[in-house]
Amino acid sequence: SYELTQPPSVSVSPGQTARITCSGDALPKKYAYWYQQKSGQAPVLVIYEDSKRPSGIPERFSGSSSGTMATLTISGAQVEDEADYYCYSTDSSGNHRGVFGGGTKLTVL
Amino acid sequence: EVQLVESGGGLVQPGGSLRLSCAASGFTFSSYWMHWVRQAPGKGLVWVSRINSDGSSTSYADSVKGRFTISRDNAKNTLYLQMNSLRAEDTAVYYCARVGMGLDYWGQGTLVTVSS
Numbered sequence: 001s002y003e004l005t006q007p008p009s010v011s012v013s014p015g016q017t018a019r020i021t022c023s024g025d026a027l028p029k030k031y032a033y034w035y036q037q038k039s040g041q042a043p044v045l046v047i048y049e050d051s052k053r054p055s056g057i058p059e060r061f062s063g064s065s066s067g068t069m070a071t072l073t074i075s076g077a078q079v080e081d082e083a084d085y086y087c088y089s090t091d092s093s094g095n096h097r098g099v100f101g102g103g104t105k106l107t108v109l
Numbered sequence: 110e111v112q113l114v115e116s117g118g119g120l121v122q123p124g125g126s127l128r129l130s131c132a133a134s135g136f137t138f139s140s141y142w143m144h145w146v147r148q149a150p151g152k153g154l155v156w157v158s159r160i161n162s163d164g165s166s167t168s169y170a171d172s173v174k175g176r177f178t179i180s181r182d183n184a185k186n187t188l189y190l191q192m193n194s195l196r197a198e199d200t201a202v203y204y205c206a207r208v209g210m211g212l213d214y215w216g217q218g219t220l221v222t223v224s225s
Contacts, residue, residue, distance in 0.1 A: 001171055033211035035154070042217050043154065048210040086154050088211065095168045098144060098156035098212075 002026060002091040004101035011107040018074040020104045022087030025068055032070035033088040034063055036081075037103075043086065047072060074106070082108045111135040111214045113205050118219030125195050125223070131188040131205030131216055139163070139183035142208040145190050147201035148218075157203070158190065173199075195223045 004024040012018045022032060032050050035043040045054055047063035050070060060075045070089075074081055087101040117129040131143070145157040158169045158179040167179050178191040188205050200223045206212035 031211075035212075037154070042204060042215040043212075044215075045211055045213050048213070052210070054210060054213065084153075088154075088156075096142075096159055097168045097170070098146075098159060100146075100154040100156055103153040 002093075002097075002099050004087050004089060004099055006085075006087060006101035006104045008102070009105045009107065011109070012077050014079055014108055015076050018077045018081070018106055018108070020072045020074075020085050020087075020106065022070045022072075022101050023068050024070075024087075024089060024099075024101075026092040027065060027068050027070055027089060029092055030089045032063065032065050034061075034070075034072045035086045035088060036083045037086065038083045046085075077106070077108045079108050082106055111207065113207065113214055113216035115203060115205055115216045115219035118203065118221045120222045120224065121195055122225050123196060123223055126191070126193045127195065127221060129190040129192065129203055129205075129219060129221070131190075133186045133188065133207070136207070138181075138186040143179075143181065143188045144206045144208060144212055145179060145188075146204045146206055146212070146215075147199075147221075148204070149198075149201040152201075155201075159208070160188070192221070195221075197223050199223050 034047040037043040050065040051063045112134045114132045144159040160179045176194045180189045202218040204218045207214040
């Protein structure tokens, strides 16, 4: 079955740039989406269609995709950005089956 | 305001059944595809199933295929997940999510615990 691969953890100091990667064979043909999940809360969409930012999401969140890798970048990470981040996409089967990456714990301290 | 409210979770014995509901409001439910996503305690998000806007097309994760059935009642603005032959590994918080810009709105989730 199709898989998306993320690093388990990323750590930065406040004000630094955090980059979280997501690799998958279908990403050249399928969009990547990124979700932020804080403890005990439902996930929140922070990037859609590789690089678009929903209204209300701070400008420090950006996304890009090249080849088989998508990247979420948090420029000037804040303490409140500490959370789990998940990439999401669909497989190339034509059945619109979703898949999440394993998640990345972002620590900002 | 878009709202998704899941219900129907609880404690069930292995081999048992449960039906989850997701009540939608604040948008034209019949125009949107919907998904179910689950999260086992302390683990990551896992995609479970999706249904198109009129209910004519569905897909499932391999782990639930043949045991779970997704459906919807557009007249009642409600999404369902019928879960049969439940196993301990199905224990999770189950979220429903709307497909807009990706899975753009999520409910708060309902906890399903499969245990004897």
